[in-house]
Amino acid sequence: MSRRLGTELGRALAALLTLMGLGLATQAAWIPAKAAVAQVLLEHAFARTLAEGRPARPWPWADTEPVARLAVAGRSFVVLRGGSGQPLAFGPGHLDGTPEAGAPGTAVIAAHRDTQFGVLGRLGSGDPVTVTGRDGRTLRFRVTGTRVARWDASGIDPQAPGRHLDLVTCWPLEALQAGPLRLIVETELASEAWRS
Template identity: 35%
Template sequence: MDRTLMKKLLRKYGVIVALLTISLVAFGQAGYIKAKAILAQHLLSNAWEQTLKDGKPHKPWSWADTYPVAKLEAPSQNVEQIVLAGASGRNLAFGPGHVLSSSPLTEKGHIVLGGHRDTHFEFLQYVKVGEPLRLTNKKGVTMTYEITALEVHHIEKDVLYDRGENQLTLITCYPFNSLETGGPLRYLVHATLSNNS
């Protein structure tokens, strides 16, 4: 084969191989994040079961700096997730987090939970007003809430007010499926307590 032809083929296919490699790395990273979130929920479920038995916090893995504090369910979306203590970025990588400045999960105040729009709170884009949400605390008490409002807030202009007793708010970044990270918009799902079991 002619050397010139060989060089042309290598350049042509070299670019294709490079583009394929870049694509695989990008998809691999996205898959890794999704897999980590799913695996973490299994480990968190085990720690949550231990918490329900004895009422004490249990770390899901030895180096964890958080622990399960509740279980969130969205029956209409077939979603069941373990909620972590604290809503730091590190915690949100593994599951939704309880915003510690909001009401404790064992009280009937305004409870706020945060989660990432592309993993654990991705389902929020599909919920509708009137649908139920269930939150089970470490005492095994399940509170059923009804979604009452869906809204978008600008974090630099809007203030999240305490909505009073018997309220639950779920927060995630907005818009869904955006390539921009850490933008100024947040999607809020508000719900009101309808009963305890």
């Protein structure tokens, strides 16, 4: 009888551990999956924005809207207005208080390293970065350098001379926990705008 009880307890424990493992795997996959599905909805909203000439929300309860499309390292992402947790949960965000990409100064777009901006580690000096704005104009930027800085000492000046775009994500890219360091990919405008 005790051997049978031990076998049943072992099976129950194995089933419980399997369920816990599945739960953890599902939780780990949730954020990247949510970001991938959101990009499809954001693409539709950005297309409506371009067609209608006014901001279109990706879903009725969204508190942000698409402001640009960013092409970097062979990937394309719709950029949302704002850099709070809400926009960044779904895609890259254009930080408030920085100019639009292509305007005088330094525009800043940030995203999570485990969703969209893990690709930043592949960029090097001279690599292209393309931004299409809500007005349909497309701008080409070139990477001028990369650096790592603390989030509170980035040295990014939104009012710097020239026309720059900085792409920002957490550092190191493969870390599992949040930390104070950020990877900053610095770019400058390389060509004039054209309509897409």
